[in-house]
Amino acid sequence: MSLLVGNGLTHWFGRELALEGVDLVIDTGEHMAVLGDNGAGKTTLLRILATVLRPTSGQLEIAGLNAFRERRRLRHHVGYVAHATGLYPALTAAENLEFFCDLQDVSRTRVEEALDAVGLTRVARRRAGELSRGMQQRLSIARAILHEPRLLILDEPDASLGDDAAELLTQVMKDKTVVLATHDHALANRLCPRTLVLRHGRSHGTATRLRVVR
Amino acid sequence: MNPFRVALAVARKDIRSEWRTREMVPALAQFIVLALLIGNFGFQIDARNAPAIAPGILWLALVFAGLVAFGRTFAAEREQASLEAMLMTPASPVAIFAGKAIAASLLLVICEAVLLPALTLFFGTPFTGDVVAAVLLATVGMAALGVMFAAIVARVRARELLLPLLTLPLWIPFIIAGGQAVQSAMGLPGNYQEAIGLLIDFDILFVVLTSLAARFVLEE
Amino acid sequence: MNRYERWAAAAAALMLVAGAAIFLYAPTDYLQGPVQRIFYLHVSSAIAAYGCFAVVLVGGIIYLRTENVVADRFARAGALVGVVFTTVTLVMGMLWAKPIWGSFWTWDARLTSTLVLWIIYAGYLLVRRLSDPGRQAARLAAVVGIFGFIDVPVVHFSVTWWRTQHPGPIIVNDALPAQMLTTFFLTMACTLVLAAVMVWVRYRIETLTDERQHIAEAVPVVAAREPEPVP
Numbered sequence: 001m002s003l004l005v006g007n008g009l010t011h012w013f014g015r016e017l018a019l020e021g022v023d024l025v026i027d028t029g030e031h032m033a034v035l036g037d038n039g040a041g042k043t044t045l046l047r048i049l050a051t052v053l054r055p056t057s058g059q060l061e062i063a064g065l066n067a068f069r070e071r072r073r074l075r076h077h078v079g080y081v082a083h084a085t086g087l088y089p090a091l092t093a094a095e096n097l098e099f100f101c102d103l104q105d106v107s108r109t110r111v112e113e114a115l116d117a118v119g120l121t122r123v124a125r126r127r128a129g130e131l132s133r134g135m136q137q138r139l140s141i142a143r144a145i146l147h148e149p150r151l152l153i154l155d156e157p158d159a160s161l162g163d164d165a166a167e168l169l170t171q172v173m174k175d176k177t178v179v180l181a182t183h184d185h186a187l188a189n190r191l192c193p194r195t196l197v198l199r200h201g202r203s204h205g206t207a208t209r210l211r212v213v214r
Numbered sequence: 215m216n217p218f219r220v221a222l223a224v225a226r227k228d229i230r231s232e233w234r235t236r237e238m239v240p241a242l243a244q245f246i247v248l249a250l251l252i253g254n255f256g257f258q259i260d261a262r263n264a265p266a267i268a269p270g271i272l273w274l275a276l277v278f279a280g281l282v283a284f285g286r287t288f289a290a291e292r293e294q295a296s297l298e299a300m301l302m303t304p305a306s307p308v309a310i311f312a313g314k315a316i317a318a319s320l321l322l323v324i325c326e327a328v329l330l331p332a333l334t335l336f337f338g339t340p341f342t343g344d345v346v347a348a349v350l351l352a353t354v355g356m357a358a359l360g361v362m363f364a365a366i367v368a369r370v371r372a373r374e375l376l377l378p379l380l381t382l383p384l385w386i387p388f389i390i391a392g393g394q395a396v397q398s399a400m401g402l403p404g405n406y407q408e409a410i411g412l413l414i415d416f417d418i419l420f421v422v423l424t425s426l427a428a429r430f431v432l433e434e
Numbered sequence: 435m436n437r438y439e440r441w442a443a444a445a446a447a448l449m450l451v452a453g454a455a456i457f458l459y460a461p462t463d464y465l466q467g468p469v470q471r472i473f474y475l476h477v478s479s480a481i482a483a484y485g486c487f488a489v490v491l492v493g494g495i496i497y498l499r500t501e502n503v504v505a506d507r508f509a510r511a512g513a514l515v516g517v518v519f520t521t522v523t524l525v526m527g528m529l530w531a532k533p534i535w536g537s538f539w540t541w542d543a544r545l546t547s548t549l550v551l552w553i554i555y556a557g558y559l560l561v562r563r564l565s566d567p568g569r570q571a572a573r574l575a576a577v578v579g580i581f582g583f584i585d586v587p588v589v590h591f592s593v594t595w596w597r598t599q600h601p602g603p604i605i606v607n608d609a610l611p612a613q614m615l616t617t618f619f620l621t622m623a624c625t626l627v628l629a630a631v632m633v634w635v636r637y638r639i640e641t642l643t644d645e646r647q648h649i650a651e652a653v654p655v656v657a658a659r660e661p662e663p664v665p
Contacts, residue, residue, distance in 0.1 A: 054434060086296040102219060380561070427580075
């Protein structure tokens with residue numbers, strides 16, 4: 001069964017065409033990697049799939065719901081790790097997660113579980129701003145899985161994770177449908193059976209078309 | 215999902231961040247003292263004209279401190295991409311907006327806690343419950359509007375420039391009514407009751423309107 | 435000459451007719467002298483400006499409800515034209531005030547709220563200019579436009595409550611001679627036509643600008659293939 005169906009996803013930033021007519025179908029439990037150079041439209045595509053950004057045109061259905069009209073209902077199902085960590089530097093790791101538990105309306109007991117899942121239990125009481133970039137990345141992953149979403153959208157999560165990135169991500173991605181953007185082809189091959197390549201066109205690097213490769 | 219719980223969580227988060235970093239409060243307090251100092255030089259204040267000029271200086275200082283404070287409320291979220299993370303949750307935008315507004319108005323109340331005693335200290339104006347009430351009532355509506363425009367300009371270039379341009383015209387009614395209230399509370403002619411009534415009306419009007427607008431302003 | 439130019443020319447011609455009425459037909463005011471002639475265009479452009487801002491308000495509300503891009507383009511057009519007419523109103527008002535009141539400006543309700551109106555919609559135009567074109571810009575601007583429209587009566591009321599000295603609206607009054615009244619209504623009609631034509635032309639410009647955002651030729655580049663082997 002397909003969890004996510006996108007049709008003709010196109011996005012313009014002013015006069016820049018960032019994404020052009022992307023079609024994709026992702027089945028429940030499937031892991032798909034999105035590869036492409038900088039400016040290929042990876043982040044734009046992921047933001048659209050995470051329902052953070054509405055595309056200029058195109059349709060997107062997630063779990064049978066219209067992703068743009070029923071956005072609010074969908075959010076229980078989607079977890080998104082953005083490029084920027086979006087943490088509050090003055091709050092501790094645990095406080096950051098507690099805050100999002102309140103917003104997600106899930107029990108605060110999830111905080112410990114999530115911290116454990118990304119291996120940050122040790123630094124739970126330290127301020128997010130004092131953590132290394134890699135730890136912040138982990139914390140942001142922990143935040144994305146707080147509400148145990150069915151669909152996980154990861155935008156280059158390996159960027160600063162370090163050597164054990166693959167193991168951590170394997171753990172986190174287990175039993176979830178995942179879309180993962182990365183530069184690292186080896187990692188993509190290892191974690192995701194399916195890959196989608198985004199290529200930017202011409203010298204502006206704005207036009208892109210992509211097809212899904214089985 | 216309880217919107218009050220969300221609003222409180224957001225407000226608590228902002229206040230806690232400010233308490234830990236103490237980025238804004240000392241700067242704002244100093245800003246206010248400086249505003250009084252400049253007011254003193256600008257107006258050649260002495261014992262005779264102080265009561266007439268002090269209310270004006272109060273509002274000028276408060277308005278500009280408010281602009282600085284509100285400008286920061288969303289700028290910080292924006293830099294950290296955390297606003298997006300909040301909006302990714304099922305929490306209602308109105309609740310998130312209310313939380314930000316509560317935190318921002320607390321910041322403004324702290325400014326007032328410095329401003330009013332300082333005014334009494336430097337200009338010898340009376341420091342009474344009536345003055346405090348007028349200023350607090352104006353704070354409610356000013357915070358609602360200020361935070362809304364801060365959210366708008368956070369998504370626009372040159373935001374520092376645009377915030378005062380958009381916010382000040384909408385603060386005018388509060389400054390007129392608040393100014394009257396404070397003047398009469400400080401012993402100048404003016405109708406205190408009526409001014410307070412107006413402030414309450416404006417508060418209700420703009421709190422309702424900004425809540426309606428919150429969804430459009432916050433979401434992508 | 436395309437139809438936009440023809441309409442523009444017609445509107446300009448109408449304004450000349452109005453000008454003729456103001457200077458040749460209308461009698462000179464007994465008390466104020468020739469300066470009173472400013473009144474016709476001053477009040478007319480104020481009304482035209484309010485009409486334009488009503489377009490911004492309605493366009494904004496419709497846009498927030500339906501995301502209809504046409505509504506947004508009308509709002510944009512209305513804001514620009516409205517600011518132009520508000521400027522005319524303010525300048526003419528000041529020219530009138532100097533000889534009659536003895537000063538260019540006074541802080542009464544009508545003057546203050548008109549100035550605030552000008553500032554708010556100039557701010558609206560700035561928001562448009564400083565944000566990337568698209569849904570978000572349109573939505574944020576719609577909110578600014580709506581709040582601006584609501585703010586004006588509120589400011590007006592606050593200042594009236596505070597103090598006022600602007601001459602009341604004694605337009606339809608037995609005391610006003612028929613020729614003056616005729617001139618006034620003629621000028622107002624012509625000015626409204628001018629404003630409507632300006633909004634319409636501006637709407638066309640906004641449409642073309644919008645289209646240009648999207649005509650950048652779609653470049654099909656692309657590639658479906660397996661990930662490259664790691665070197």
